[in-house]
Amino acid sequence: MAKRRAPEDLDAMEGVTSPAPKKHRSEGHELFLNGQIHDEVEREAADTSEARHWASKEKEPEGSDLGEDDSEDETAVPAIRQAAPTAGYDDLYLDTINRQVLDFDFEKLCSVSLSNINVYACLVCGRYYQGRGLKSHAYFHALDEDHHVFINMQTQRVYVLPEGYEVLSRSLDDIKFVADPRYTRSDVARLDQRRNATNRPCYTLTGKPYAPGYVGMNNIKENDYLNVVVQALAHVPPLRNFLLLDDFVTKTATLGKPNAKSLDNPNAELVKRFGLLVRKIWNPRAFKAHVSPHELLQEVALRSNKRFTLTAQADPVDFLTWFLNHLHLGLGGSRTRPGSSIVQRVFQGKLRVETEKLAAVGVAAAAAAAAAAAAEQSAMSNGVGAADSMMVDTPLPVGGMPTLLPIPPNSSQHHPPPPGTGGPPPFSSFAQPPPPGVSSAPGMFTPPPPPARPPGLNGTGTSTLPPPPSSLPPPPTSSSFFAATPPVEPQQHEKASVLATPSTHLPKPTVEINRFLLLTLDLPPPPLFQDEQERNIIPQVPLTTLLSKYDGESAHIAHVDHGDVRRRFQLQGPLPPYLVLHMKRFTANKFITERNPTIVTFDPRGLDMRPYVEGADSNRADEYTYDLVANVVHEAVRARGDDVAVDSAEERRTWKVQLRDRSAATAANDEKSALAGAGAGEDKWVVAQDLFVEPVAGELLYLAESYIQIWERRRQASSSKPQVQPRKAQSKS
Known part of the structure; x- marks a missing residue:
């Protein structure tokens, strides 16, 4: 197919001018003349482009994140920055x-x-x-x-x-x-009130009901040891109220810049993040029914030099002691002045420790033995008397037999006498004598031969064999020894008697008053064998038996650097508002860490501490009565292998916490609580393990392996008097 030709010849179009652009024609000015741009129009366009470039430079805001080295197109127009939304578009986006x-x-x-x-x-x-x-x-x-x-x-x-x-x-x-919860004093006062028609439950975005303060915590990998400690501390009312009401953000930072106090106190950020986590746990308007301790875990790993991380399991007691001490320092507490922070005012108490060294008895006995050896050496150096007193080979009961020469003191064994000096005859000289009444030759009668000389006697009648053990004299006692030795100088006798009396060198027990944040209770060792009825499979011990360690009478032997010591403990009044008890359940040896499965039985209400406090007043029982608030329990889970018959499978530690729900008490117990004092109502309990929060009966709390317990001192009965007085007024009317 041939190419189609143009309708007009191109040479005929040379003198025809092109039309002007629409942009310039719309302005109503004839800017193009015979296809050539006027010089004045060209100069005006250049000035306009240069003015736009400098105007964009002036409109650039100061202090923005634009870098000086960044290259940018000169013709690009910057975005418009507004100080306020456009009228009528306040809810845009x-x-x-x-x-x-x-x-x-x-x-x-x-x-x-x-x-x-x-x-x-x-x-x-x-x-x-x-x-x-x-x-x-x-x-x-x-x-x-x-x-x-x-x-x-x-x-x-x-x-x-x-x-x-x-x-x-x-x-x-x-x-x-939700990002940063804030509370007022009235909000904090309503946290522990009982749920009724006015105090409605809270709901998440999905409509799931939950109770503020009793929410799950995310276990990222192996950080459940931190979750249970945070949950337990978040239910201590004085510490919780302090963290909910105090503003740590303004104390640690101002407009995103740390102030001088936060720079001097490296633990201030730890307190800030812990306070934020506690506020989120008690948030009544949360979007979800759980929280995550990720932000607190990062700060804990930084401050502890990776001792406590989210990827490795740790001991909750070790973390609790470390955490309380660093919270105390982060809140501005002193290392020497007690009660300088809310942590010490809530948990710190006094303990009387009586220490007695046991190594002193062994030193006195060693000194007496050394004195006896010195006296013996001095007695031997005086001559025959000492040799006679140390005679070993005593004469046999044979009349007219002289005694042997004394054995030198340095000889340690008996040596046979030299040949020719007497002794037993050679084996060839021995002959078997005929029996009595039998002649040596047949048909002849000979009288019985005289009794043969006993072996071991030579011709002189002296014994050459050691005596039998029964004939040896008993070892000399202290009295017989000193009677046989020659008189010693009075100074030596006096010195020996002083060293031989250990009671004069026993040091007096030392008494110290120490302060504590938690009390350690020693569990009895589990039995090795079961009884006939197989009742000792899992041993049990009452909590009061473990607390007898602090009665001031029970002695406990401990090994220190300079020897063994005996210690006695007794609590000193006044007791702290909250007691933290630790059951020592794990013991590490050279190979593995052994777990003690003993169950500690207890009543969650009414723990009487008067038998363990020195000078306790029996008339004021409320000052020494405690109720359980939180109970951290241990649960062993098989780490590898699903076969229960595999005894060599390793155990993995998991932790959960049992919390008392004060706001869940029924309204029917209000009158009972008012008559019997605060804390007399029936409280409900919940168990929190990671993201799961479930109710549990208070009578079954002791069935788990308790590890950490927090007890609250019962409030005074005077707080219930305003509730009782209106009932008396109504009865009179």
Whole structure:
């Protein structure tokens, strides 16, 4: 197919001018003349482009995240930054917020730069980004993902990007409260009130009911040892109220910059994060019925030099002691002044320790033995008397037989006499004599031969064999020894008697008053064998038996660097408001860590501590009566192998905590509590293990292996008098 030809020849179109552009024709000016641009129009266009370039440089905000080295197109127009939303568009982009994905429990780190400075959270996807300038990570995230609403995790202020203005809508107050809950004194006072028609249960976003304070905690990997300790401490009312009401953010930082006090106190951030976690546990408007201790775990791993991490299991008692001491220092407590922080005012008590050294008895006995050896040596150096007193080979009861010469003191064994000096005849000289009444020759009668000389006697009648053991004299006693030795100088006798009396060298017991945060109870060793009825499979011991360690009479022997010591313990009044008891259940040897499965039986109400307090007043029983608040229990789980017959399978430790639910008591017990005093109502109990929270009967608490217990001192009965007086007034009327 041939190519189609043009309808007109191109040479005929040389003198025809092209039409002017529409942009310039619409302005009504003839700017093009015969296809050539006028010089004045060209100069005006150049001036306009240069003015736009310098105007963009002047409009760039100061202090933004733009870098000086970054190259940018000169013709690009910068985004418009607004100080306030456009009129009528105050709720712009707020419908894109997704509350289902918001989780502010994780550490506030930028997902791009991993920085914790000036962090913002995207309310659409829940990620953390740094900054909100023109070249910040949050700004690029807003342009790339079309997510526009961000909240500052330090100031709780919400902004819209890329416009950059702040949102002041009241519809975002629930998000701000979840990110950083704040409470008033009236809110804290209602936490322990009983649930009734006015105190309704709380619900999550999905409609699931939950009780504030009794929520699960996420076990990231192996951090359940921290979860149970945090749950137990969060239910100690004085410590909980202090953390809910005090503002640690203003004390540790001001506008995102640490102040001088926070720089001097490295544990201030630990207190801040623990307080935030406790406030989230008691949040009545939470989006979910669980919390995550990830932010606290990161700070704990940093402060403990990786001693406590989320990837390795640890001992809750070790963590509790470390955590309480660092909380005390983080709250400004003193190392020498007692009661300088809320931690010591709640848990610290006094203990009387009487220590007696047992190594002194052994030293006195060794000194007496050395004195006896010195006296013996001096007696031997005086001559024959000493040799006679140390005679070993005593004469046989044969008349007229002289005694042997004394054996030198240095000889340690008997030597045979030399040949020719007497002794037993050789074996060839021995002949068997005929029996009595039998002649040597047949048909002849010979009288019986005289009795042969006993073996061991020579011709002189002297014994050459050692005497039988029964004929040896008994070893000399102290009295016979000193009677046989020659008189010693009076000074030596006096010195020997002093050294031989150990009672004069026993040191007096030392008494010290020490302060404690928790008391350790020693479990009895489990029996090796079962009884006939197989009742000792799992031994049991009452809690009062373990507490007898602190009665001031029971002695406990401990090994120290300089020897063994005997100690007696007794509590000193006044007792602290809360007692922390630790059952020593694990013992480490050279190979493995042994677990004591003994069950500790106890009553969760009415623990009387008067028998263990020195000078306790029997008339004031309320000051020494305690009720259980939290009970941390241990549970052994087989780590490998599902076959129960495999005895060599390792055990993995898991921890859970039993908590008293004060607000779950029934309303029918209100009158009983008012008449019998505070704490007399029937409380319910819940058991929390990781994310699972279930009710448990109070009568079955002791069936688990208790490890840590927190007991609360019962309040005075005077607090119930205002409730009793109105009933008396009604009866009179």
